[in-house]
Amino acid sequence: MTATSTAPATPAAPIDRGRPRRPAALVAPGPRATRLAANLVLVVVGLCFLLPLGWIVLASVDAQATLTVGLPEALTFANFSAVMTPEQTWVPLANAFLLSAGSGLVTVLASVLAAYPLSRYRMRFNKPFLYAVLFGTCLPITAMMVPVYSLFVRLNLLDSLPGTIFFMAATALPMALWMTKNFMDSVPVSLEEAAWTDGASAMTTLRRIVLPLMRPGIAVVFIFVFIQAWGNFFVPFVLLLSPEKQPAAVSIFAFFGQYGSVAYGQLAAYSMLYALPVIGLYVLVSRLSGSGFSLAGAVKG
Amino acid sequence: MTTLAPAPAGARGPEPSAPRRTHVRRDARRLVPLVPAVVLLALFMLGPVVWSFYGSFTNAALTGPAAANPEFVGLENYANLLADPDFPKSLWLTVLFVIASAVVGQNLLGLGLAMLMRSAVGPVRAAVSTLVVAAWVLPEIVAAFAAYAFFHADGTLNALLGGVGIAGPDWLFEHPMLAVILANVWRGTAFSMMVYSAAIAEVPPEITEAATVDGASAVQRLVWVTLPTIRRSISTNLMLTTLQTLSVFTLIYVMTGGGPGTDSSTLPILAYQEAFKFAQVGYGTAIATVMLVIGAVFSVVYIRSLKPEVD
Structure with a gap:
């Protein structure tokens, strides 16, 4: 499953069909794989940026807030x-x-x-x-x-x-x-x-x-x-x-x-x-x- | 930064041929609106700089007789500075902080994000850039609280590490520099990312296309086409992030207080502690003067690189 999605199993066909369209697909060889990788990396980086930010938002409505980010068990505006x-x-x-x-x-x-x-x-x-x-x-x-x-x-x-x-x-x-x-x-x-x-x-x-x-x-x-x-x-x-x-x-x-x-x-x-x-x-x-x-x-x- | 607008002098009479004295008087009249700005800058920017040089030669203190009548002590503060083991350590920590978090961290991550954004799908790009910019827009002290909670012994990072079976250390005490460096990367990358996104968007697509047709790989295109084309933005951004990072105070002060001991006391923290915690205002001022000189050197380099845009 994973192997087929990352590396094209049939190399001949995509190249034949891809040739005329080459100038449009400028991103890289195997643009879909590159795009997928770029999106994945961005999502991971985004999560790293989200965690410290998320703590402020979630802890502010958490009745038992700690220093760890987590979904509050009880929503409150008491804080x-x-x-x-x-x-x-x-x-x-x-x-x-x-x-x-x-x-x-x-x-x-x-x-x-x-x-x-x-x-x-x-x-x-x-x-x-x-x-x-x-x-x-x-x-x-x-x-x-x-x-x-x-x-x-x-x-x-x-x-x-x-x-x-x-x-x-x-x-x-x-x-x-x-x-x-x-x-x-x-x-x-x-x-x-x-x-x-x-x-x-x-x-x-x-x-x-x-x-x-x-x-x-x-x-x-x-x-x-x-x-x-x-x-x-x-x-x-x-x-x-x-x-x-x-x-x-x-x-x-x-x-x-x-x-x-x-x-x-x-x-x-x-x-x-x-x-x-x-x-x-x-x-x-x-x-x-x-x-x-x-x-x-x-x-x- | 556009060049100066053509002077509308011609509209107001035969000025180019006017004798020199009226020329000077006319210029003087035209300079009147500059007075408020010049007064503000002279009093609150130039004043402290001059005062800093002067104060670094006195034994000014917060309390006691030296507070009311500081005496001129010559180079004593600077001699103490060189003898004090905390100063070279602090200088080294400042260099480490600037290079690791600004020159390497923010610039590489910012450039990387700017490149990746180009091949990302719309929602991912929007969400990630919002998050990155949010960390930058937050007031510095709130960002510092968030980073403090993240790196605290009972914080999010150790909870995550605990989830995969690693007992994380107390980052703020055992690795204070690593914690503040990562926190500053987290907080400041947005600026570099925006500068590089704007710069890359202006790279003419024909050049990259031509390189692709000639068979250049993605890495080759980055190294030989994109980076040389945006080199002005890179040097500008390096200078600006360096200058900004040189004066970071709040982030470190809230996260570690410069400690444990002086293990994360960069120069701004050290100057503050010497002046207000140990009441050695003259000594703190000497540290401030050293920082001003370092900042001035960087500024001159930066301004020279911008020179064509002022002229």
Whole structure:
């Protein structure tokens, strides 16, 4: 049985019939076997990726969750209701929203303003600045956190939400600026030239003509920054000290430290509540830009 | 990355022939919208970098007199760094982590998945790519919890091994580096897979067809046709995954805390521990400075490879 399905038992016939069709079957000699093998390998890899993910989903609805993935014997939403209290979940999620939306807004505003002259005028300043920005996209931010901490102590910005928002905005800015400039470059200049001859200023054309045309691009940049900030653990972990200011990433870590070794179900439920918004946003951003590859494409340049 | 749009300068008067001073003044006026971005970058990106170099020459501490008035100690932190057995170990662990999980793991698996996806049936392709991307989209700390549960002594991996009669070890204590490397491959492969899928889709089919007609096998086509055609994507992706992996903190911190001992303390973890656990901010800053320099070297190489796209 297995031998016949993997290796063709009658070699003469398929070759005779296959010859004229050869250019169509470009995958490999014995395309069906190759396809089967490719699919099998993919299914195995997919299962390896599924197991850790599946644990979060299944443990969150399991009344007796353990660290091992398994179908729950009794479905329950008790884990969710146990963590859905103001101080446990809602305040940290609100803080996370404040941090992410705040840094998203600051980043988008700063990068739109900066991208306009960089995209529209050919200046001697452009090239060194763009190189510096590109360099900034590459800097390992986690490497900076110790000096950032002592700098924030000096500037009296430690445990300050605005300070953290501006820092996160600044770290996201190089990439956002790069993306925004690329989106702006694709808006044709001819439309603005008409407005300029009518006497409109650069800022007016930016607001009235360029921005409406690149609305999806701006949404992509905002969501990109938002997702990054929402998932950022290390920056608020170092810069925000009082629990009532900390976002979900930090409070979920505190929960893990306190109850992580007993209340697996609740940890998983909290993880779900915290992760769902960014998964939704990711789906939205892939719709906005037509394909799921947009973020990688934007990063790739 | 398109090139700069043609400057619309001509639309606003006879500027090319204008004298130099008005040229400078016009440029200065046009640069005003850049001010917020420049201030943000100077204060929160350049500031910490400069501060990092400065702080690494002081004995700054979290508490005590050295916290209020750090003294200039010259190269003492760097001398301690070289004398400290933890530092070379941590450097080696970082290199191991980056090469095994990013350069080899994510890139090879990503390329392999991208190739396999092309000959897979629709539902399999959709399901597998969704799963791979899901691990990447999840917030890092949630991914770290999932990986922690997977590799824990009572976790899924050992349950699976137990199912076939193997008593699995306590991965997080006995093989911490292996666990965090595999976890980082699991988490980061999606990026490489998407980059390579996009790159392979742009390989002109005529070339592969011609190679097939000439009798090239699948492996020969991969090595001699596909890989050389997408070499730009490969080098870009290698640099980006290296830089991303160099600064991974949360995944390792949650899974092993850098331990047992310092057996999985890569440089970001070591800098954090020295600065905040042992209160040696100056020493932690010296480690941070070393990391910044390493990151800067990689960035320069990466930017040089992108140069034609900025110009």
